[in-house]
Amino acid sequence: MQTALIIGYVWPEPNSSAAGRRILDLIDALQAGGIAVHFACAASPTEHQCDLRALNVTTHAIALNCDSVDRWVAELAPDVVVFDRFVTEEQFGWRVSSAAPNALRVLDTEDFHSLRAARELALKRALAGNPSADVGAITVGNAELYELMREDDRLLRELAAIFRCDVSLMISSFEVTLLQEYCQVPPQLLYHLPFTVDQPAMTYPDFAAREHFVSIGNFRHRPNWDAVLWLKQHVWPAIRQQLPRAELHIYGAYPPPKATALHNKRQGFLVKGWADDALTVVAQHKVLLAPLRVGAGIKGKLLDAMLTGTPSVTTDIGAEGMCGECQWPGAIANDSKALAAQAVSLYQDESQWRLAANACGPLLAKHYSRADLGPKLVTVLRERHLNLNAWRRDNILGALFNFHSIRSTEFMSRWIEVKSRLNKAD
Template sequence: MMRALVVGYVWPEPASSAAGTRMLELVQLLVRMDYQVTFASAAALSEHRFDLNSLGVTEKAIALNCSSFDEFVRELNPNLVLFDRFFTEEQFGWRVEQACPDAVRVLDTEDLHSLRHARQQLLKSAQKLCGNEKEKQSVAPITADSELLYRQMCKGDMAVREVAAIFRCDLSLMISEFEIDLLQRYFSVPSQLLFYCPFLSQQKVDVASLPDFSARQHFIAIGNFRHEPNWDSVLWLKHQLWPIIRAQLSAVGMAQAELHIYGAYPPPKATQLHNTKEGFHIKGWAADAQAVMQSARVCLAPLRFGAGIKGKLMDAMRCGTPSITTSIGVESMSGGLLWGGAVADDAETFVAAAVAHYQDETLWQQKQQQGFAILRDYFHRTDHSLSLQTRLTELLHNLQRERGDNFIGQMLRHHSHKSTQYMGQWIEAKNK
């Protein structure tokens, strides 16, 4: 039987984040391909982690900067190794290459971290010019074009590290077509190293079972609080957007409308924002994200920076819940189709859209249908699961030829792995 090793940055939590859902889908795909799968991580066991043993997957705790991993991976001798984000490739890629040089090395980027970081830095730069916290939290989303983003990404070392990891691996899984274009046009990454692979599951929407407009109430915002774009969106809602939305609804006799904010791991600074008088409710972790999304009338996702595709907006469409978001929110999420809600990059337009969708049943139903169309005609137009299986099989059969076509990858593995290797060995020796 073929063996696959997944090196996880964290243990998968599909009920807490889109990243957790994504990783679980990839593990399930490898199981369906008849791989004997081992999932290894140096992260602490988490509260909401998925029981991988229930899938027949072996779980293995590993340590950073420790040669015990070398012995483990050499004995396992996997045919394929999947790295969860570029951080794990940096830590363990050179060890895998030394112990198992013929194993196919695949990187799951989740989203392009250096792109998200660049947008965050641009937002912070704009906020530095503000005189107080309210002004700071009223700065508009980042709408920089690809060239400006590239220039910003080149200012730090994160893009250097992330793109180097992409070149070192045999294949990198991408969830965003925008990010693929950015990597190819500005970073000269060959197309054969990148594979477009958004969420693998094609969940059918049972429209008849979804609550209708009149059966729903309140607004919802959802997302893991440890993910910085999510926390930033909560701050924008608190300091600018929600007070105006609530005031406008109160003026037309809808003062009972509330905003319910869900997400795993809310820190004290988040729970302190809870204010029932303002209709601003910090709910914390949702045991059933689908249920709370289906009960809400409108989803608010005011993302001022970020990257990748957004699990919360996928869930909103699947639950028939129109969403109000930004151009960053809809990036690589619609394929040019009309959005299942509204897109706004300024507070006035965002508020007007939120109020209109909450009041107007005809508009609400129209946007709900547009969300269903995106799922059907964009995300489900291709069976990405089958396409990925085919690509991985090709790699297994033609590994040396494909590596021979990637000279930059060979060069980076020769130099970069040496520096990472020596740093890891120095830390290990120091710890002893």
């Protein structure tokens, strides 16, 4: 296996979102395994995108609904193709299947979108009639989650993409369990791969050198925006009542006017916007707040807290799939009063703070080691590629979805392609 092609949903912005960081994790693992990486994307470039060429990645701008992609993929002849999110597999999976039939097809789910949508639906219903009500984290059981997921055809689309691919990379162990137990996805189709990091190489400020609280997250991501609103309306007022001089510094990419309008210096609620370096910013603060009521996957902001030895206060949604049997480096609570109490306690109690800060390193080493996880991923991909024909023969549902379900997206794309040609001819 010598050549890998990653087809991106967008051009990666690792300083803006965890999704961008995830792409760089995959690139690093593939390159460390001696595999040349190409990255292709149909989205428009952005001013904040990573310079992939500086990372020795060959980049390609491609078009949607255009057979030029077929010819280009056939010429490249990649050994493995990674689809960034299920919608990208829907758009390009059938083209790759035809143009490079011997390429291992890998779906990087980023997170389980159906799960996130189900929790957002549950929150919407809980807030119906009173959008500013103090509703806590959505912690319904797996059976109820599955029923909520079934209300949206996104679940079927995601499952079809998972079955069509040879392996799907899952960032959260919780999502692996949900897919196996409720969606009947065979374990061999799923591979658990969290974020990968190197152990911190520098010492970050100690308790006495830090001050204030921090929250960080891309404002375009709905769970992050909901967390900011919950902070503003309920969690932060409860903290501020006990710590009247404390400030909350809120950072995140793409802050909309509705977010900057929440800035209130008198309340200590400071919307800072973009962070040039998330780790440097987080390391200046005593406690990171991540009161996530909804969401899926695992959270880059909480990983940043661990990397900087910063205790974090979050919900079960935030911590989901992140620590296994390890001690959480901070506190977990699911309602505003409990979150505030835990945050104040960590902020004031130096011994409690140190225990949480010291728990970061062991957790990172056990669950997120780049040196351990990267080579294991490449080994799995090589073995599966080597036995690809037998693997696909045994994946009968994958064959079924590739034979039937894929046809609608293919023919819609071909129709758009023909229509475009006719319009140009006119």
